Amino acid sequence: MKYKAFLIKYAEIGIKGKNRYVFEDALCDRVAEKLAKVADGFEVVREQGRLKVNCPDVYDYDEAIEQMKKVFGVYEICPAYVIEDASWDSLTKGVGEYVGERYGNTPHTFKVEARRSDKSYPITSPQICADMGEYILNNFSEFKVDVHNPEILLYVEIRNYAYVYSDKVKGLGGMPVGANGHAMLLLSGGIDSPVAGYMVSKRGVTIDAVYFHAPPYTSERAKQKVVDLAKLISVYTGPIKLHVVNFTDIQLAIIDKCPRDELTIIMRRYMMRIAEHFAYEKKCQALITGESIGQVASQTPQSLIATNAVCTLPVYRPLIAFDKQDIVDIAEKINTYETSIQPYEDCCTIFVAKHPVTKPYLNIIERSEKKLTGTIEALVEKAINETEIIEVSE
């Protein structure tokens, strides 16, 4: 069957009052960007609480659906059959064609749902349901009506033209990227941080990212893995500016001056500081991390106090109460898991102490950090100045 249109339904952004156009425009743009990859000539328009996609004559249906399924803010996609002339005879003929092509005359139960946004249409909605039902019963001997549990729910919508649809493909939900500000993701090569970025982006937040590498302790392949991960989530989040910070000298200075069991905490505090620097530079409203309570020593509630203390921006931690397996499940769903588990060392693990502190006191950490005064400032400045920015997109 050739669908000339898709109806895209959205759930949450319908309640946004006067800001609604911001969300709808963002959704229109994101859907149009994705469909441009499928074929030329798709047209995405706003239409009374939903989007309508007008399709070109030639395109790959499955590919179009797949692309729209990757857009945050899409609640449901309904492939629709368009009937240009909504007059009753033309309408019944069109609906008959649709049912014939889509299902044939095979045993099914059905129900008609009609909506008439063109209130000047001479027949009321309940009447359309009844009359259309009768028409189908007359033309498809195997069809039976079931108003409570129909196998086919046949939607007929009448505007200055009409469309009919019965299929619904679930989208991702959430809100369109670009509708809710901008945040800076601390992206490591692990399983959690790509998932965290995905989840925040799903709420409509535009994302850029920071990665800390430590050559020669971490390899070019470890860096490529992070670029690959950014690329994988950019399928959902849109283009990401990945800031690659050389963290080696800072890390070695911390090893030289501070107690080894506090290394990871102090390192993370510097990571947050540098990430926040880039966040302000990019006019972000938040940082994002993949931290989850108690997963490792640096993610205990006490450790989180210590890392959080250096930030002035809010830190979004969408995985904070997630079990590891639940995070893995999402990573698998968004296709980052396989890349995340490639065995390259990252800078958090190379010098990690056998027994790092799990309940650091902020004042003790701050006291240890004072020993870095005089050396660290120049190293941080150098790391920031020499940061490489990689534009990543799918």
Added chain:
Amino acid sequence: MDNAATTRVSEAASETALKIMREDYGNPSSKHIKGFEAEQYIKKSAEIIANTLKCQPKEIIFTSGGTESNNMALCGAALAMKRSGNKIISSCFEHASVYSPLISLKDFDFNVEFAPVDEMGHIKLDGLLNMIDDQTTLVSIMYVNNEVGAVQNIAEISKAVKAKKSDIVFHVDAIQAYGKYRINPKKEGIDLLSVSGHKIHAPKGSGFLYADEKIKLRPLIYGGGQQKNRRSGTENVPAIAGLGEASREAYEDFDQKIVHIYSLKKHFSERIHEVQGTHLNAIPKTINGNSCDLDINATAPHIVSVSFDKIKAEVLLHALEEKGVYVSSGSACSSNHPGISSTLQAIGVKKELLDSTLRFSFSRYTTMDEIDYCIDVLKELVPIYSKYTRK
């Protein structure tokens, strides 16, 4: 410094390969003149190689490289002889392309045993001979170990093995040996010999298996019956011709080339002691602890294995990389799978050094200046990187 991983394709080999890709690109099975011309390249290549091994051209089967040659030899011979017996013996420090096919043969009811080696990387012959029973059909031994450069006395092992059971088929993985040693399979009692092209300045995707004409092999790849049904698939003519050229070059002025590579190793082995906390592996030491007294029959001319105190091999590897020196930790083929090298364990390298060992390997293009540069860089880097370690 990573020529045991791969080598630069020589000019002659690459020019030949390029000419075939651009001009003489016929399918060797085609009946017309273009096919004939392509076939001639293969024939000529087989003749050159046969000449280096003092065997017949028909005993050369071209493959996609060392891994395929080893698979073809082991699976092909084991399956062909299954009626006579089901026991295969190898050594405990073989390359994965020997080890893995042997393990997979266990699924086909083969019994596989691995003979021990001493700390110089030489097979303990008694141990090997004791494993031979009346079910044993195949013995596979590597000529030069890829990680530490230990060399086996192949002729002696083969003779002892065949003295114990005369119908045993003797396979040799010569991937690190061909081009570095004069190999005469007929005299050394070698029935099957695996070679890879890209280790000897030929293109990747080239290699061959020498198979004595009396040896039966069950093919691994079926199809159009190319190479006398032993390996179907249109022959990779550019790679095969490149391999022929590279083989010819390898054995041209052979002694002079080997003396050069060997002098690099001697120089490297002498100077490495200038770097703090280093240990040479699988090289016999003289009384004063210096290891310049090398025996080419015991240790290969192009491979040196060095362990470093208190440095993680991969860190030093990446630090060297920043200075333009490329080396391997473990063998490049198995470096993707972090895990401790079974070769190093087999030769008794201390546990704390297993993860601190690098392989330096040379080619005829390597210069003495490059060796000196490498040592100088190590002298600079090792003190820095041994300072920061995991606690």
